[in-house]
Amino acid sequence: MxxxxxxxxxxxxxxxxxxxxxxxxxxxxxxxxxxxxxxxxxxxxxxxxxxxxxxxxxxxxxxxxxxYAQFSLVPKGKNVVGVCLGTACYVKGAQAILDKVGSTLKIKSGETSEDGEFTLEATRCIGACGLAPVMSINEEVYGKLNVSKTIEALKEHEGVTLND
Ligand code: FES
CATH class of the missing domain: 1.10.10 (Arc Repressor Mutant, subunit A)
Structure with a gap:
């Protein structure tokens, strides 16, 4: 932490x-x-x-x-990754996306990486169901994700150590 x-x-x-x-x-x-x-x-x-x-x-x-999810008791990482686990995203494989992000960043949902680069959060519906499954990194929303698109999105942000 x-x-x-x-x-x-x-x-x-x-x-x-x-x-x-x-x-x-x-x-x-x-x-x-x-x-x-x-x-x-x-x-x-x-x-x-x-x-x-x-x-x-x-x-x-x-x-x-x-x-409220926007408030936090502990410091968040420089980049906050939110994987939507709302119904539309869930039925389109959001759990696999969350698992992939977790294994890539080596953190579980609710945790922050040791280097302070990333916090991972499982979120409720963020109102972009048409793009399900959806992930946000800070203010940016990535939609119609699959595992490889998820990795690409993470790579756009510094400090990602891939753990494939
Ligand atoms: S359920 Fe994921 S954006 Fe609505």
Whole structure:
């Protein structure tokens, strides 16, 4: 797992964002988005900080962070690979795609590679069912995948060690 180091600059930057958000109703979600962006994840100590500042119970914050896939308690890799396991993708062989990505990157779903390059996630439907089976790498979506197209897509991103 990647070691997390939170800097004073990151805390100050998050604090400024919270000041701004607390002027409007519903400051929690925008704050969490900022925390994820600034720090790369929202661990317990950051949740406590947000709880104190926004006067929102920590249990509520933890519930939101663990519910939404875009938030993470631990640092994610430089590249986040999401393999859709929604119904349309699943019936078109998404499990084989997920297995191939896992064996190629040598990580399981939910894990981050030792070098911090990749995080692998199994996702719900991402709304591109017509292209099933589908995988995303960061913002980019790859569709109508088979095993070799999957490997090609991974190779476009640095740091892939093939393990065939
Ligand atoms: S089920 Fe995979 S994109 Fe919809």
């Amino acid at each position: 990647i070691k997390l180091k939170i800097t004073l600059e990151q805390i100050e930057s998050l604090d400024k964002r919270m000041e701004k958000h607390s002027e409007k109703p519903g400051p929690l979600m925008p704050t969490l988005h900022d925390a994820q962006k600034i720090i790369g994840c929202i661990p317990n100590e950051i949740q406590e900080l947000i709880s104190n500042k926004l006067k929102v119970p920590i249990a509520k914050i933890n519930g939101v962070v663990t519910f």
